[in-house]
Amino acid sequence: MSEVKEHVETEPVMSGGKPPERPEPPALGLVGWLRWSWRQLTSMKTALVLLFLLALGAVPGSLIPQIPVDPIKVSDFYEANPSLASWYDKFGLFDVYKSVWFSAIYLLLFISLIGCVVPRLQVYLKALRARPPKPPRNLNRLPGHQRFETDASEADVLAAAHQELRKRRFRVETYDGAIGAERGYLREAGNLVFHFSLILTLVGVAWGSLFGYRGTVLVVVGNGFSNAVAQYDDFTPGRSFTPDDLPPFTLTVNSFKATFETQGPQRGAARSFDAGITYQETPESPEKSYDLQVNHPLSIDGTKVHLLGHGYAPKVTVRDGKGDIAFSGPSPFLPQDANFSSFGVVKAPDARPAQLGFEGFFLPTAVIDQRGPVSVFPDAVNPALVLTAYYGRPADETGKPQSVYQLDKTKLTQFDDGKGDKLRFQLAPGQSIDLPDGRGSLTFDSYDQWVKLQISHTPGLNLALAGILLAILGLMGSLFVHPRRTWVRVRTEDGRTVVEVAGLDRGPERGLGDELDAISNILNRKREQA
Amino acid sequence: MNSATLASLSNLLVPTATVIYTLALLAHTVEWSSGLRVRKPAEQKVLVGADGAEIPAGADADGTDEPDRSSRWQQASRIGVLLTVLAFVMHAGGVLTRGLAAGRVPWGNMYEFAITASLAVAAVYLFLLTRQRLEWLGLLVTFVLAATLGIAVLALYVPAADLLPALHSYWLVIHVSAAAVAGGGFTVGGLASILYLIKSRAEAREADGKPMSAALRRVPSSAGMDAVAYKVHAFAFPLWTFGVLVAGPIWAYYAWGRAWGWDPKEVWSLVTWVVYAAYLHARATAGWRGRRAAWVAIAGWVVFLFNFIGVNLLLSGIHAYSGL
Numbered sequence: 058m059s060e061v062k063e064h065v066e067t068e069p070v071m072s073g074g075k076p077p078e079r080p081e082p083p084a085l086g087l088v089g090w091l092r093w094s095w096r097q098l099t100s101m102k103t104a105l106v107l108l109f110l111l112a113l114g115a116v117p118g119s120l121i122p123q124i125p126v127d128p129i130k131v132s133d134f135y136e137a138n139p140s141l142a143s144w145y146d147k148f149g150l151f152d153v154y155k156s157v158w159f160s161a162i163y164l165l166l167f168i169s170l171i172g173c174v175v176p177r178l179q180v181y182l183k184a185l186r187a188r189p190p191k192p193p194r195n196l197n198r199l200p201g202h203q204r205f206e207t208d209a210s211e212a213d214v215l216a217a218a219h220q221e222l223r224k225r226r227f228r229v230e231t232y233d234g235a236i237g238a239e240r241g242y243l244r245e246a247g248n249l250v251f252h253f254s255l256i257l258t259l260v261g262v263a264w265g266s267l268f269g270y271r272g273t274v275l276v277v278v279g280n281g282f283s284n285a286v287a288q289y290d291d292f293t294p295g296r297s298f299t300p301d302d303l304p305p306f307t308l309t310v311n312s313f314k315a316t317f318e319t320q321g322p323q324r325g326a327a328r329s330f331d332a333g334i335t336y337q338e339t340p341e342s343p344e345k346s347y348d349l350q351v352n353h354p355l356s357i358d359g360t361k362v363h364l365l366g367h368g369y370a371p372k373v374t375v376r377d378g379k380g381d382i383a384f385s386g387p388s389p390f391l392p393q394d395a396n397f398s399s400f401g402v403v404k405a406p407d408a409r410p411a412q413l414g415f416e417g418f419f420l421p422t423a424v425i426d427q428r429g430p431v432s433v434f435p436d437a438v439n440p441a442l443v444l445t446a447y448y449g450r451p452a453d454e455t456g457k458p459q460s461v462y463q464l465d466k467t468k469l470t471q472f473d474d475g476k477g478d479k480l481r482f483q484l485a486p487g488q489s490i491d492l493p494d495g496r497g498s499l500t501f502d503s504y505d506q507w508v509k510l511q512i513s514h515t516p517g518l519n520l521a522l523a524g525i526l527l528a529i530l531g532l533m534g535s536l537f538v539h540p541r542r543t544w545v546r547v548r549t550e551d552g553r554t555v556v557e558v559a560g561l562d563r564g565p566e567r568g569l570g571d572e573l574d575a576i577s578n579i580l581n582r583k584r585e586q587a
Numbered sequence: 588m589n590s591a592t593l594a595s596l597s598n599l600l601v602p603t604a605t606v607i608y609t610l611a612l613l614a615h616t617v618e619w620s621s622g623l624r625v626r627k628p629a630e631q632k633v634l635v636g637a638d639g640a641e642i643p644a645g646a647d648a649d650g651t652d653e654p655d656r657s658s659r660w661q662q663a664s665r666i667g668v669l670l671t672v673l674a675f676v677m678h679a680g681g682v683l684t685r686g687l688a689a690g691r692v693p694w695g696n697m698y699e700f701a702i703t704a705s706l707a708v709a710a711v712y713l714f715l716l717t718r719q720r721l722e723w724l725g726l727l728v729t730f731v732l733a734a735t736l737g738i739a740v741l742a743l744y745v746p747a748a749d750l751l752p753a754l755h756s757y758w759l760v761i762h763v764s765a766a767a768v769a770g771g772g773f774t775v776g777g778l779a780s781i782l783y784l785i786k787s788r789a790e791a792r793e794a795d796g797k798p799m800s801a802a803l804r805r806v807p808s809s810a811g812m813d814a815v816a817y818k819v820h821a822f823a824f825p826l827w828t829f830g831v832l833v834a835g836p837i838w839a840y841y842a843w844g845r846a847w848g849w850d851p852k853e854v855w856s857l858v859t860w861v862v863y864a865a866y867l868h869a870r871a872t873a874g875w876r877g878r879r880a881a882w883v884a885i886a887g888w889v890v891f892l893f894n895f896i897g898v899n900l901l902l903s904g905i906h907a908y909s910g911l
């Protein structure tokens with residue numbers, strides 16, 4: 058490496074006969090100044106500083122809630138500390154990894170990287186063709202220097218040393234009365250491969266975030282999904298994504314089964330999730346079935362379908378004051394705790410004479426304790442529905458989309474139980490309740506389950522992966538190959554051959570191998586035989 | 588053997604290993620304390636106590652000096668290493684039976700991760716010991732091992748049980764074992780860097796004419812320690828790269844549907860990686876070689892430890908398997 062470093066760092070900064078004094082910014086106008094900045098940016102010290110900055114810059118994102126990770130936490134934070142939050146927001150601290158300053162750090166790092174490795178690649182290609190150099194004048198100043206005398210001829214000594222070094226996979230060059238040998242060229246190659254592969258990985262990641270997409274959808278068991286943007290509950294496209302990129306598949310969730318630990322301290326912890334689905338890749342293709350599990354996504358034409366979560370959807374029938382069915386079917390409730398106490402709403406906006414609305418909890422294993430009804434186990438062992446009820450004037454058709462998980466209570470009145478308390482009722486499957494004043498009734502028929510699916514496509518992922526794997530390969534070359542040089546010089550003094558050997562470690566402080574000892578041993582043995 | 592027997596065997600082996608590591612720590616403490624007295628370079632026969640008071644040579648019961656003392660510390664060192672090997676065997680047995688009892692790999696929660704990660708530290712240390720002289724690290728290594736296992740047994744213990752569904756995958760096995768062994772390397776490398784800093788400071792002081800304690804004089808030169816630290820890091824860094832940047836994302840992709848999601852655990856794994864990349868750079872940068880690079884290595888180790896302990900306890904995320 059030292060040669061490369063020397064080369065890169067002593068290259069003249071500017072032509073014009075001035076010595077290459079680096080630290081001083083030259084008074085050379087724009088071009089000189091630009092060159093100077095470029096050299097600063099691509100220096101090893103800058104790389105070091107930028108690496109530290111990258112590490113430091115990544116930290117706040119793990120301490121402050123992030124919009125892409127947990128938007129609800131971010132809005133909670135806004136509510137709790139409005140003034141701090143607005144400062145955080147100014148500096149992009151709620152989305153650190155897409156912020157301008159974080160991007161600036163890693164882009165500078167990669168520009169520095171390119172500026173650093175491209176010249177090194179050129180130097181390396183030249184070095185590859187170079188022959189091992191002549192021995193320096195004073196071998197005795199080098200590490201591992203040994204000197205001894207032998208009766209063997211100069212030519213024999215050199216031939217033996219040559220053979221030994223070739224055996225040890227040195228590249229050997231013969232000079233007049235000496236040989237120079239070098240090995241470990243792959244170290245610098247590994248280093249270059251490593252740094253170039255990092256660029257490859259970055260390109261792969263960028264590719265994925267430009268052209269990929271990710272969306273989630275909640276599907277009640279028994280229902281289907283067809284891959285169109287409008288069908289998603291939440292959809293995040295990459296910047297260059299177009300809706301035509303969505304493959305036209307459809308799928309149906311036929312069954313879902315979750316099992317839970319029933320004993321021990323981890324009672325209630327999930328053990329397995331299993332969703333049976335059927336799908337068609339295009340409207341024309343044949344139907345196929347798939348067993349969707351955590352860790353076992355479905356792949357359709359490069360698009361992945363993951364099972365992310367599950368929950369319950371109580372099925373109820375609401376009759377209005379006239380006795381007509383105003384609503385019937387499953388309503389997904391969202392789990393609030395590990396035992397799947399699930400919150401949700403049932404809406405009957407078409408009920409007459411008054412519209413009806415319900416809000417409350419589905420409890421898969423209901424128990425009444427001093428806090429009131431709670432769920433104590435995630436599986437539906439003793440399901441119950443605990444609701445409060447509202448009525449109000451028939452709603453105007455506003456056409457505004459409304460959340461299916463929330464009841465807009467601004468124009469609704471809550472039912473009371475006739476004693477001045479809010480009306481609250483608990484139902485087991487099959488049970489019904491009649492609302493006061495003949496305003497209607499609600500029947501808890503049964504419950505369904507729902508699954509949350511994630512559908513995503515991340516095109517650059519394989520490239521990014523290949524980049525990292527290649528980087529590791531290069532890294533191993535760079536860290537484990539041990540580049541070094543060996544020299545042998547002979548001369549004849551008083552009829553005897555004087556041999557000098559020495560080496561030079563060209564890696565990071567790894568010392569020399571045992572080749573010097575090996576050579577002197579061979580030659581010494583020769584001497585004994587002679 | 589059924590799983591209850593295996594579980595109780597594990598619960599026997601791990602605390603026993605903890606005790607034996609503590610005995611090894613004691614032996615290494617004796618090894619080091621037998622040389623903490625500083626000899627004045629000029630008058631070799633006069634010993635100076637820690638408080639500076641002179642202790643007449645030959646004050647020991649047997650009345651002899653140097654040669655015997657040195658053999659005493661050598662004995663203590665040998666006993667320390669032997670006890671460490673013995674504890675390691677029990678420790679490995681404890682981790683193995685724990686895994687067999689649960690019917691899976693033993694890192695489903697913080698307790699298991701602590702006993703497995705410390706096993707990796709012991710394994711890396713003992714492996715290196717077969718290839719080069721490394722007893723001088725024994726004191727620090729056994730301290731870390733005894734402390735980690737002690738905390739695991741006393742504070743983190745949970746009975747053996749199955750994993751959450753997201754944790755079922757052989758990529759998890761690859762991911763965690765790579766990260767654990769790399770972590771063992773980082774730990775040994777970090778400890779070597781700490782001793783390197785101590786030794787090189789003592790060397791610098793000695794050059795100024797200040798005396799160096801016999802215990803420090805015994806251990807290798809700072810250059811030798813630096814070389815060891817580099818080798819360990821050079822071994823651990825590619826493994827860490829593979830563990831957290833290849834195996835981890837592949838597993839996360841199968842389990843959670845995204846390869847990288849800036850979860851706190853992922854962020855800190857990347858920070859660890861970047862700091863160690865900086866360490867390797869620092870070693871190649873003029874003005875950063877040596878002591879500054881060692882500080883970067885120690886910073887890397889601290890970040891690694893925070894990722895392992897702090898992130899689980901302080902920051903929430905979906906890597907929530909701590910079982911606490």
Ligand code: HEM
Pocket residue numbers: 058099100101102104166167169170171173174248252255532535536565863864867868870871
């Ligand atoms: C994305 C940022 C970077 C990362 C993660 C990174 C990582 C690494 C690693 C792990 C090594 C150790 C391998 C070895 O010792 O051969 C290394 C070595 C090296 N890097 Fe980087 N690097 C980055 C950017 C840069 C930049 C910008 C430069 C140019 C200034 C650079 C120049 C070098 C050089 C010259 C070496 C060889 C050091 C030696 O001789 O030991 N790197 N890099």
